[in-house]
Amino acid sequence: MNERPPEEFVEALLSLRQAGKESKWQIQEVPAPSRLSPYAAALALSAETAHARFVVLYDPQGQPGWDSHFRIVIMARSEIEYEFASDPLLADVVWAWLGEALDAAGAGRHAITGTVTRTESQSFGATELLGGRLHVELRASWSPNTEILGPHLQALDYLMMSLTGTQLHEVV
Incomplete structure (x- = not known):
């Protein structure tokens, strides 16, 4: 596509800059769907x-289903401890963390939907020394209430802290 992106889209992307600078995680641009x-x-x-x-x-x-020109889609995946993975309320807790993160960041949204999945993997053969791993994965999408998207990226930052059990000052 050689045409110039719409100004509304460009402005929305520019609104992510400050949130990206303040993020406690390594962030990089990747190919979009x-x-x-x-x-x-x-x-x-x-x-x-x-x-x-x-x-x-x-x-x-x-x-x-969007009720907007914009849609935010996230996927967050983290290793978790066995005790946490076996908790029958895991999905409810992780879903609640997303809502709390969005609220804490001031990320107004509507038409939110998503899933929480827990997985267990066991290594064999040459990778057997890695042992088993437990993960929780959240996939969600929502429509932002405005084209200012920085708070939505900040919310993902907060969600990652909840998933990893990290305090703000511990993240490198």
């Missing part, structure tokens, strides 16, 4: 035991 909307941008956040994706979708015409 190209089939979900006419315009998209994506960021990856990473730490030793967790990683996340933050995707901004923009469709000047809007899409059914």
Whole structure:
């Protein structure tokens, strides 16, 4: 696509800059999905035991279910301890953390949807020394109430802290 992106989309992306500078995680731009909307941008956040994706979708015409020109899509995955993984309320707790993170960051939103998944993997063969690993993964999407998207990226920052059990001053 050689045409210039719409100004509304460019301004929304520029609003992410300050939140990205304040993030406690390593952030880099990554390829965005190209089939979900006419315009998209994506960021990856990473730490030793967790990683996340933050995707901004923009469709000047809007899409059914969005009730907006914008849609935020996130995926956050973290290693977890066995005791936490076996808690029957794990999914409810992680979903609540997302709401708390969005509220704490002042990220107004609507039409939110998502899933929480817990996984266990066991290594074999040459990687057997790695042992088993437990993970929790949250996938969610929502429509922001405004085109100022910085608070939404900041919310993902907060969510990552909850998932990793990290305090703000501990993150490198």
